[in-house]
Amino acid sequence: MLHWFPTPYPDELLYSVLARYHVRSGNTSPKMTTEELFGKRTVRSVWDLPANLNALLKNTGDYWNAEQLIFNYTMYPYYAAFLLPLQAKQVKLAMMNDEGSTIHTRIGMAASNVKLKENFWVCSNCIKEDMETYGETYWRRIHQCPGVFFCPQHEIELEETIAPVRDYNQHEYIVATPSVNRRKIDVSELKKDEVQLLKKISQSSYTLLTMNYLQKGNNSLRNKFLELLKQNEYATPNGRVKRERLYHSFNVKFSTRCLELLQSTVEFDETDWLTMIFQKHRKSFHPIRHLLVMSFLDTDLNHIFDKNEYHPFGKGPWLCLNAICSDYRKRVVKDLRITLDYDTRKPVGTFQCDCGFIYSRKGPDRNEEDKFRIGTIKEYGHVWKQKLTTAVNEGKTLTEIAREFQADRATIKKYADKLQLNVPWKAPKIVTKIVQDSIEDLEKQLQLRKEKWLEIQELYPEKSKTELRKLVPDVYAFLYRNDRDWLNDFSPIKNKIQTPNHRVDWKKRDEELLALLKQAVQNWDFDAEKPTRITATSLGKKINKLSVFEKKSEKLPESMNFISKVSEDLVAFQKRRVEFCIKKLKEEGEPIIEWQIYRKAGLRSDVSNEVKRFISLKVTQYESPNNK
Incomplete structure (x- = not known):
C-alpha cells in the first residue's frame, strides 16, 4: 500500500494525478511508478477511461471509493450519460477490472467519426490561477473534451499544447507545467452566433462531467427527442420524422463551419447520424451530437434527464410589460400559468402582474429578447385604465396617448369608449356582435x-x-x-346498418x-x-x-x-397575413403604415426581403391618389 498520494484538484484527470505522483516519487522509470500504483508493470497510462482501478484502489487504501474515483476524475460521466444503461454498467465494470481493451469499443469511440484531441489542451487563465492557488497546474477534464474550444469558466479560447495524449511510450505520464509550449486557436473569422454555440457546447460538456446523468431506460433519451420533434413540427403525431424539414432547419441554424469544427456535418441520407439519432438506439452517438440536437430543439440536459422542472420561460419572477406601470420591465410578476398550444404542443405562458396587466406568449424563450415579447394582451388592468382616464382628462391627444401607452390608436379609442370618457376624437365604429343579453x-x-x-x-x-x-x-x-x-x-x-365487408x-x-x-x-x-x-x-x-x-x-x-x-409556404402565408391586416386597418379607418402592418400581422423585422418588398408595395398602393 502507498504511504502517500497527491490530493486531486477540482476537475483533474486521474492521469494528471498519477503524473504528479510519478514526478514527486523520484522514480526514474514510468514502469516503476506503474508497478507501485497498480502492482504490475503492464498497465498502460490511459488519460480518459483508464482500467485496473480496483488494483489502484487497493494500493491507495481508503483514499477513494470506486464511484468517487470514476465520476470525479475520469471522462466516464461525459460518455455514460448517453449510453444505454447496460452499456454504462459494462464500461464501469471494465474500468474497475483489467478490461481496458474493450472500453472504447463499448462506448462507440472506435467507430465514431468524432475523433479525440491528439494533444492536451489548457486555459492560460486557469494556469495563472492554479499557480497562484496551488503553486502548480494540472490537466483538467473539461479542456480535453472533443469540441470544447473555450474554457467554460473564463470563456476564453483554449490553447493546444505539444504534449500528446498518447505518447509513443504507452506507460509514460506527462505532467502539466505552466511553461508547456502551446498555441491559441484562432476564432477571429467566426461569427458571433458561431462563437456562442461553441461556448454553449463547452458549458454543456462541463455540466455532463459534473452532474452524473444516466439514462433510466433503453430509449428514454430517444423518446424525449421524439416528443420535442413533435412539439416543433419536425415529426407527425405518429412519430414519423419530417426529415426534409428537419435537415433544412438544422443547416439553417448551424453553420457548416461550426459543424465541421464539431466533427458533425450532416448529409440527407438514411445512414446519416442526424437521421439515426432519432431512431431506436442500437448504437452509441457521441455526446457532441446529442448536445447539438438539444441546442437545435431548445432544451437542456436537466430537462432531458428529468433532473428538475422544465422552465420554458426561465425562472421567476418575470417582467411586467405594461408600458405605463411603475414596474415596467422589472421582475415583479410572480403569477405565471403555463399551458400547451393545442396545435403545436408548444408551451404558452400567461403572465399576470399586480397592476392587473395580463399578457401571454408562446414559448419556449429562445434568447434574452424574447423575455420582452408580448404575444397577446388579455387584460390591460386597473392601473392602465386609471392612467388612461387621467390622460384623457388632462386633454392629451389621441396620438400622444397612443405613444405613451405603446398601444395603437384603435385600442385607445376602444377603451376610452368602454370607460365612457369624454374624448375630443370620434368614437370607434361599433361592430354588431351576437351577445347573450341581446x-x-x-x-x-x-x-x-x-x-x-x-x-x-x-x-x-x-x-x-x-x-x-x-x-x-x-x-x-x-x-x-x-x-x-x-x-x-x-x-x-343515425341508422346502424350492417354493411357487408367490402374493399374500399x-x-x-x-x-x-x-x-x-x-x-x-x-x-x-x-x-x-x-x-x-x-x-x-x-x-x-x-x-x-x-x-x-x-x-x-x-x-x-x-x-x-x-x-x-x-398549401402555403411561409412567405405566401406571411403575405396573406399582410393583406388580412390591411383589410382590418381599412375597416377600422386606421392609416396604412408599415410599422402598423408589421405589428398587426405579428411579423418580425427579420422577415424575408420578398415579404418586406410586398409590404412596401402595398403601402405605396394605398398611399396613391386613387386609393385615398
Missing part, C-alpha cells in the same frame, strides 16, 4: 341558422349529421351553443375527400380573428381526415395534388 337579435340569428340547417338537409338528404356539420361548420356550431335540443331534434337520425373504392373516396378539401379551403378563416396557414396538416385536421392522408396518400392522388397546390 335576446331579440339572438332569436333572429337563431332563426336564420335553423333555416340554413334545414335547407342543407334538403339539398343532401343522404348525408349524416356529421357530414352536414362539415359542410356548414359555422351554422352547426352556433346552433350547438345556443339551441342544442332543437339541433338534436331536427338532424338526421379509393377513387370514390378520393373524390369525396377532394370535395371536403375544396369546401374547407373556401371557408378558410371564415370569421377568424387572425389567419391560419394552409398546410397539409391543417387541412387534414380541418376535415378530420389527417390520419387518412398520412397513411393512404398514395391512393388519393387528386386530393394530394389539390393539397400540394393550395
Whole structure:
C-alpha cells in the first residue's frame, strides 16, 4: 500500500494525478511508478477511461471509493450519460477490472467519426490561477473534451499544447507545467452566433462531467427527442420524422463551419447520424451530437434527464410589460400559468402582474429578447385604465396617448369608449356582435341558422349529421351553443346498418375527400380573428381526415395534388397575413403604415426581403391618389 498520494484538484484527470505522483516519487522509470500504483508493470497510462482501478484502489487504501474515483476524475460521466444503461454498467465494470481493451469499443469511440484531441489542451487563465492557488497546474477534464474550444469558466479560447495524449511510450505520464509550449486557436473569422454555440457546447460538456446523468431506460433519451420533434413540427403525431424539414432547419441554424469544427456535418441520407439519432438506439452517438440536437430543439440536459422542472420561460419572477406601470420591465410578476398550444404542443405562458396587466406568449424563450415579447394582451388592468382616464382628462391627444401607452390608436379609442370618457376624437365604429343579453337579435340569428340547417338537409338528404356539420361548420356550431335540443331534434337520425365487408373504392373516396378539401379551403378563416396557414396538416385536421392522408396518400392522388397546390409556404402565408391586416386597418379607418402592418400581422423585422418588398408595395398602393 502507498504511504502517500497527491490530493486531486477540482476537475483533474486521474492521469494528471498519477503524473504528479510519478514526478514527486523520484522514480526514474514510468514502469516503476506503474508497478507501485497498480502492482504490475503492464498497465498502460490511459488519460480518459483508464482500467485496473480496483488494483489502484487497493494500493491507495481508503483514499477513494470506486464511484468517487470514476465520476470525479475520469471522462466516464461525459460518455455514460448517453449510453444505454447496460452499456454504462459494462464500461464501469471494465474500468474497475483489467478490461481496458474493450472500453472504447463499448462506448462507440472506435467507430465514431468524432475523433479525440491528439494533444492536451489548457486555459492560460486557469494556469495563472492554479499557480497562484496551488503553486502548480494540472490537466483538467473539461479542456480535453472533443469540441470544447473555450474554457467554460473564463470563456476564453483554449490553447493546444505539444504534449500528446498518447505518447509513443504507452506507460509514460506527462505532467502539466505552466511553461508547456502551446498555441491559441484562432476564432477571429467566426461569427458571433458561431462563437456562442461553441461556448454553449463547452458549458454543456462541463455540466455532463459534473452532474452524473444516466439514462433510466433503453430509449428514454430517444423518446424525449421524439416528443420535442413533435412539439416543433419536425415529426407527425405518429412519430414519423419530417426529415426534409428537419435537415433544412438544422443547416439553417448551424453553420457548416461550426459543424465541421464539431466533427458533425450532416448529409440527407438514411445512414446519416442526424437521421439515426432519432431512431431506436442500437448504437452509441457521441455526446457532441446529442448536445447539438438539444441546442437545435431548445432544451437542456436537466430537462432531458428529468433532473428538475422544465422552465420554458426561465425562472421567476418575470417582467411586467405594461408600458405605463411603475414596474415596467422589472421582475415583479410572480403569477405565471403555463399551458400547451393545442396545435403545436408548444408551451404558452400567461403572465399576470399586480397592476392587473395580463399578457401571454408562446414559448419556449429562445434568447434574452424574447423575455420582452408580448404575444397577446388579455387584460390591460386597473392601473392602465386609471392612467388612461387621467390622460384623457388632462386633454392629451389621441396620438400622444397612443405613444405613451405603446398601444395603437384603435385600442385607445376602444377603451376610452368602454370607460365612457369624454374624448375630443370620434368614437370607434361599433361592430354588431351576437351577445347573450341581446335576446331579440339572438332569436333572429337563431332563426336564420335553423333555416340554413334545414335547407342543407334538403339539398343532401343522404348525408349524416356529421357530414352536414362539415359542410356548414359555422351554422352547426352556433346552433350547438345556443339551441342544442332543437339541433338534436331536427338532424338526421343515425341508422346502424350492417354493411357487408367490402374493399374500399379509393377513387370514390378520393373524390369525396377532394370535395371536403375544396369546401374547407373556401371557408378558410371564415370569421377568424387572425389567419391560419394552409398546410397539409391543417387541412387534414380541418376535415378530420389527417390520419387518412398520412397513411393512404398514395391512393388519393387528386386530393394530394389539390393539397400540394393550395398549401402555403411561409412567405405566401406571411403575405396573406399582410393583406388580412390591411383589410382590418381599412375597416377600422386606421392609416396604412408599415410599422402598423408589421405589428398587426405579428411579423418580425427579420422577415424575408420578398415579404418586406410586398409590404412596401402595398403601402405605396394605398398611399396613391386613387386609393385615398
